[in-house]
Amino acid sequence: xxxxxxxxxxxxxxxxxxxxxxxxxxxxxxxxxxxxxxxxxxxxxxxxxxxxxxxxxxxxxxxxxxxxxxxxxxxxxxxxxxxxxxxxxxxxxxxxxxxxxxxxxxxxxxxxxxxxxxxxxxxxxxxxxxxxxxxxxxxxxxxxxxxxxxxxxxxxxxxxxxxxxxxxxxxxxxxxxxxxxx
Amino acid sequence: xxxxxxxxxxxxxxxxxxxxxxxxxxxxxxxxxxxxxxxxxxxxxxxxxxxxxxxxxxxxxxxxxxxxxxxxxxxxxxxxxxxxxxxxxxxxxxxxxxxxxxxxxxxxxxxxxxxxxxxxxxxxxxxxxxxxxxxxxxxxxxxxxxxxxxxxxxxxxxxxxxxxxxxxxxxxxxxxxxxxxxxxxxxxxxxxxxxxxxxxxxxxxxxxxxxxxxxxxxxxxxxxxxxxxxxxxxxxxxxxxxxxxxxxxxxxxxxxxxxxxxxxxxxxxxxxxxxxxxxxxxxxxxxxxxxxxxxxxxxxxxxxxxxxxxxxxxxxxxxxxxxxxxxxxxxxxxxxxxxxxxxxxxxxxxxxxxxxxxxxxxxxxxxxxxxxxxxxxxxxxxxxxxxxxxxxxxxxxxxxxxxxxxxxxxxxxxxxxxxxxxxxxxxxxxxxxxxxxxxxxxxxxxxxxxxxxxxxxxxxxxxxxxxxxxxxxxxxxxxxxxxxxxxxxxxxxxxxxxxxxxxxxxxxxxxxxxxxxxxxxxxxxxxxxxxxxxxxxxxxxxxxxxxxxxxxxxxxxxxxxxxxxxxxxxxxxxxxxxxxxxxxxxxx
Numbered sequence: 001x002x003x004x005x006x007x008x009x010x011x012x013x014x015x016x017x018x019x020x021x022x023x024x025x026x027x028x029x030x031x032x033x034x035x036x037x038x039x040x041x042x043x044x045x046x047x048x049x050x051x052x053x054x055x056x057x058x059x060x061x062x063x064x065x066x067x068x069x070x071x072x073x074x075x076x077x078x079x080x081x082x083x084x085x086x087x088x089x090x091x092x093x094x095x096x097x098x099x100x101x102x103x104x105x106x107x108x109x110x111x112x113x114x115x116x117x118x119x120x121x122x123x124x125x126x127x128x129x130x131x132x133x134x135x136x137x138x139x140x141x142x143x144x145x146x147x148x149x150x151x152x153x154x155x156x157x158x159x160x161x162x163x164x165x166x167x168x169x170x171x172x173x174x175x176x177x178x179x180x181x182x
Numbered sequence: 183x184x185x186x187x188x189x190x191x192x193x194x195x196x197x198x199x200x201x202x203x204x205x206x207x208x209x210x211x212x213x214x215x216x217x218x219x220x221x222x223x224x225x226x227x228x229x230x231x232x233x234x235x236x237x238x239x240x241x242x243x244x245x246x247x248x249x250x251x252x253x254x255x256x257x258x259x260x261x262x263x264x265x266x267x268x269x270x271x272x273x274x275x276x277x278x279x280x281x282x283x284x285x286x287x288x289x290x291x292x293x294x295x296x297x298x299x300x301x302x303x304x305x306x307x308x309x310x311x312x313x314x315x316x317x318x319x320x321x322x323x324x325x326x327x328x329x330x331x332x333x334x335x336x337x338x339x340x341x342x343x344x345x346x347x348x349x350x351x352x353x354x355x356x357x358x359x360x361x362x363x364x365x366x367x368x369x370x371x372x373x374x375x376x377x378x379x380x381x382x383x384x385x386x387x388x389x390x391x392x393x394x395x396x397x398x399x400x401x402x403x404x405x406x407x408x409x410x411x412x413x414x415x416x417x418x419x420x421x422x423x424x425x426x427x428x429x430x431x432x433x434x435x436x437x438x439x440x441x442x443x444x445x446x447x448x449x450x451x452x453x454x455x456x457x458x459x460x461x462x463x464x465x466x467x468x469x470x471x472x473x474x475x476x477x478x479x480x481x482x483x484x485x486x487x488x489x490x491x492x493x494x495x496x497x498x499x500x501x502x503x504x505x506x507x508x509x510x511x512x513x514x515x516x517x518x519x520x521x522x523x524x525x526x527x528x529x530x531x532x533x534x535x536x537x538x539x540x541x542x543x544x545x546x547x548x549x550x551x552x553x554x555x556x557x558x559x560x561x562x563x564x565x566x567x568x569x570x571x572x573x574x575x576x577x578x579x580x581x582x583x584x585x586x587x588x589x590x591x592x593x594x595x596x597x598x599x600x601x602x603x604x605x606x607x608x609x610x611x612x613x614x615x616x617x618x619x620x621x622x623x624x625x626x627x628x629x630x631x632x633x634x635x636x637x638x639x640x641x642x643x644x645x646x647x648x649x650x651x652x653x654x655x656x657x658x659x660x661x662x663x664x665x666x667x668x669x670x671x672x673x674x675x676x677x678x679x680x681x682x683x684x685x686x687x688x689x690x691x692x693x694x695x696x697x698x699x700x701x702x703x704x705x706x707x708x709x710x711x712x713x714x715x716x717x718x719x720x721x722x723x724x725x726x727x728x729x730x731x732x733x734x735x736x737x738x739x740x741x742x743x744x745x746x747x748x749x750x751x752x753x754x755x756x757x758x759x760x761x762x763x764x765x766x767x768x769x770x
Contacts, residue, residue, distance in 0.1 A: 031303075031314075034306065035306060038307055042307050073494060073495075076494060077491065077494075077495055080490050080493075081491050083491075084310075085311075086310070086311040
């Protein structure tokens, strides 16, 4: 709204955007993901990645991990708004730079090509301890776990070497040490 | 083994245990089992509306005026979609509603069955929480939880979607559990340190202002009493948001009027120049703050709110106190009386200069208007209505637009829960059904809907409801033949291009009233106004009052949005400043 004629104000300058990882413990019930995701879309927050699965079958708890960006004020709002949702038990948020927290993503990569090329690919992935899940004469499927930017870089590098399909999860997080987030 | 009840019976057993006396609703295929059960429960009265939106607003009016949750019962599909506006309205204005909707039988969900819609999906963003009941065993707990969620913390609407087969299925009934915490969401999180800091800031302030909102009303009549005691104790000026009107007496000298876009000169200037701002149960809405960057630039800010997500959402504050308004104020009063001997001397001297400044602003008489002998000025009409009704306990509802602002400016409220208006969502058509709900809650009180002719036509069908239940609501229509607020903006901001804001073919409201079986009154000039209003008040039954007012009148003062509080446009009495040109126009 550069020159608004309607009833609303001009947006004020945006602050610096930080990347945060939210971990949300929720009741595993119908529609709970829609509530969380709907809150993000409805209030104009961004979702960079999302991972969700049940973690406690007896207590019926799912753990949702969302990577998002926002100004400190927006990050604060996201946290407070999430806490208001009825099926949400607790919410943790970590800065991506936080050294006390481990972040990991998993990727499945499929390569098609001659043996030599495939070996080259495996070599390129070496740093990430690739696990070979499937192998044929002209193809291979490997699994790597790494940081988002590492997988980004790998995909770019591996494209010319015969990477034809990538499947990735959202990031998941866990604190280091003996402490558990309460 | 305990007795088995059908889903429909369980619904009513829950309503009885929740002390529900009225439900506002409209029957249809998917709720017929519940309607069938109605006859067996004489303590619950059903109010049949003419449109589900009307049921929602009536329940809002009932809730806001009584402090109890409003209950709505609608059918699946169109029944549910029609109530969405009212749910959203209740969500924005924090009104506790429990909406029960019918749904197609479980096995048909997802098949595009007749009158099927994804009700919980549609209402997810406009309710605090909603439930689709898939198993009859869950029904009692879900319904009790629904009331708990709607009425605790920051109140709001909830919806329970019950498929038709669940209404027939049988299960045991269980009574509500007392004081169950939902996921440990507690609401009073403030500490004594917070209160100490608040008192310390109060004692240091030289130019303070209190800005109270709808949270005070929602905290209950005791909170309004506590607010009165608190404000008198510390001697500070107090302004209020649209939703907060009535929490503090409108005719009290310490009250400096409503603030915000159409607030008074003194209230907005006090907000801008103050050195201490105490927000009690308000949410820094954009109609209040104006330009964020220049909002109250010199002040320390305190925010008391039950909803943690309201804090620092728009305006960063120096001290946040999360808790129920009544609890916070009571602790604060206790502390002041104990430690500071009630500020009997020092505090009031500190702020005497500030009061002088406020008196100077007051002399501007920013709510003033040039009255006329030929045509009825809408402000004059509201003032006359106030004068003629102020001696009885009157409940006012409004629609949305110019008339709403004039009502807020010129009608003075001395008690909470007397003022029902759609502030957050700004729903035209709110006032008439809301008046129905208010009258249901207070059958012997005077209930007036101050309306605009455009708004009231949106839900005019509810007159039929009023007549059916003999509810003597008075619909006081300020008829200027325009969508007045749209016209005002077009005049001030869009080069007087009155695009589609004039209603060419308005009904004859007197005949319309007669068609509905109620009384119609028309007033065309100032001389007859008083007598006509008296005629309206004397009539024991619903009335539509067609008050022909000056169509060109604008609502002042006005802060164009994108402007700070100290740059208001004043009315015609202050012509010099009444020119919006160039840059200012673009900013509104």
